[in-house]
Amino acid sequence: MLALIFVMSGFSKITGFAGTAGYMASAGIPHNLVTPALILTILVEFGGGLLIVIGFKTRVVALLIFLWLIPVTLIFHFFPYRQGQMAMINMIMAMKNLSMMGGLLLLASLGAGGYSVDGGGKS
Numbered sequence: 001m002l003a004l005i006f007v008m009s010g011f012s013k014i015t016g017f018a019g020t021a022g023y024m025a026s027a028g029i030p031h032n033l034v035t036p037a038l039i040l041t042i043l044v045e046f047g048g049g050l051l052i053v054i055g056f057k058t059r060v061v062a063l064l065i066f067l068w069l070i071p072v073t074l075i076f077h078f079f080p081y082r083q084g085q086m087a088m089i090n091m092i093m094a095m096k097n098l099s100m101m102g103g104l105l106l107l108a109s110l111g112a113g114g115y116s117v118d119g120g121g122k123s
Helices: 004-015 017-026 031-054 058-077 084-110
Strands: none
Touching: 004 017, 004 031, 017 031, 031 058, 058 084
């Protein structure tokens, strides 16, 4: 369930590549870095999310997504100068990311469990 948000978010970035690139540019990502950063984001979200779903290299992938969420949260959801509803929305998004980061740390420490590629079907 934790991975579903990453899979869906990554898929939406694939299908809405141009719109996401525009949003990234508007958030201050330099234009020459937008496409490589977006491709990396898709790999982390969609690819990493799918790897967690099947339970392959779960600990490493969970830690990588955790580390990736740090700059993402700071760049896209920490806007101390925003006021009103936009400030509230960004605070909610930042708190959502922090919650997911906690889940990812648990997954990185505990692993995928028995019914996963990593677990080999052992319960």
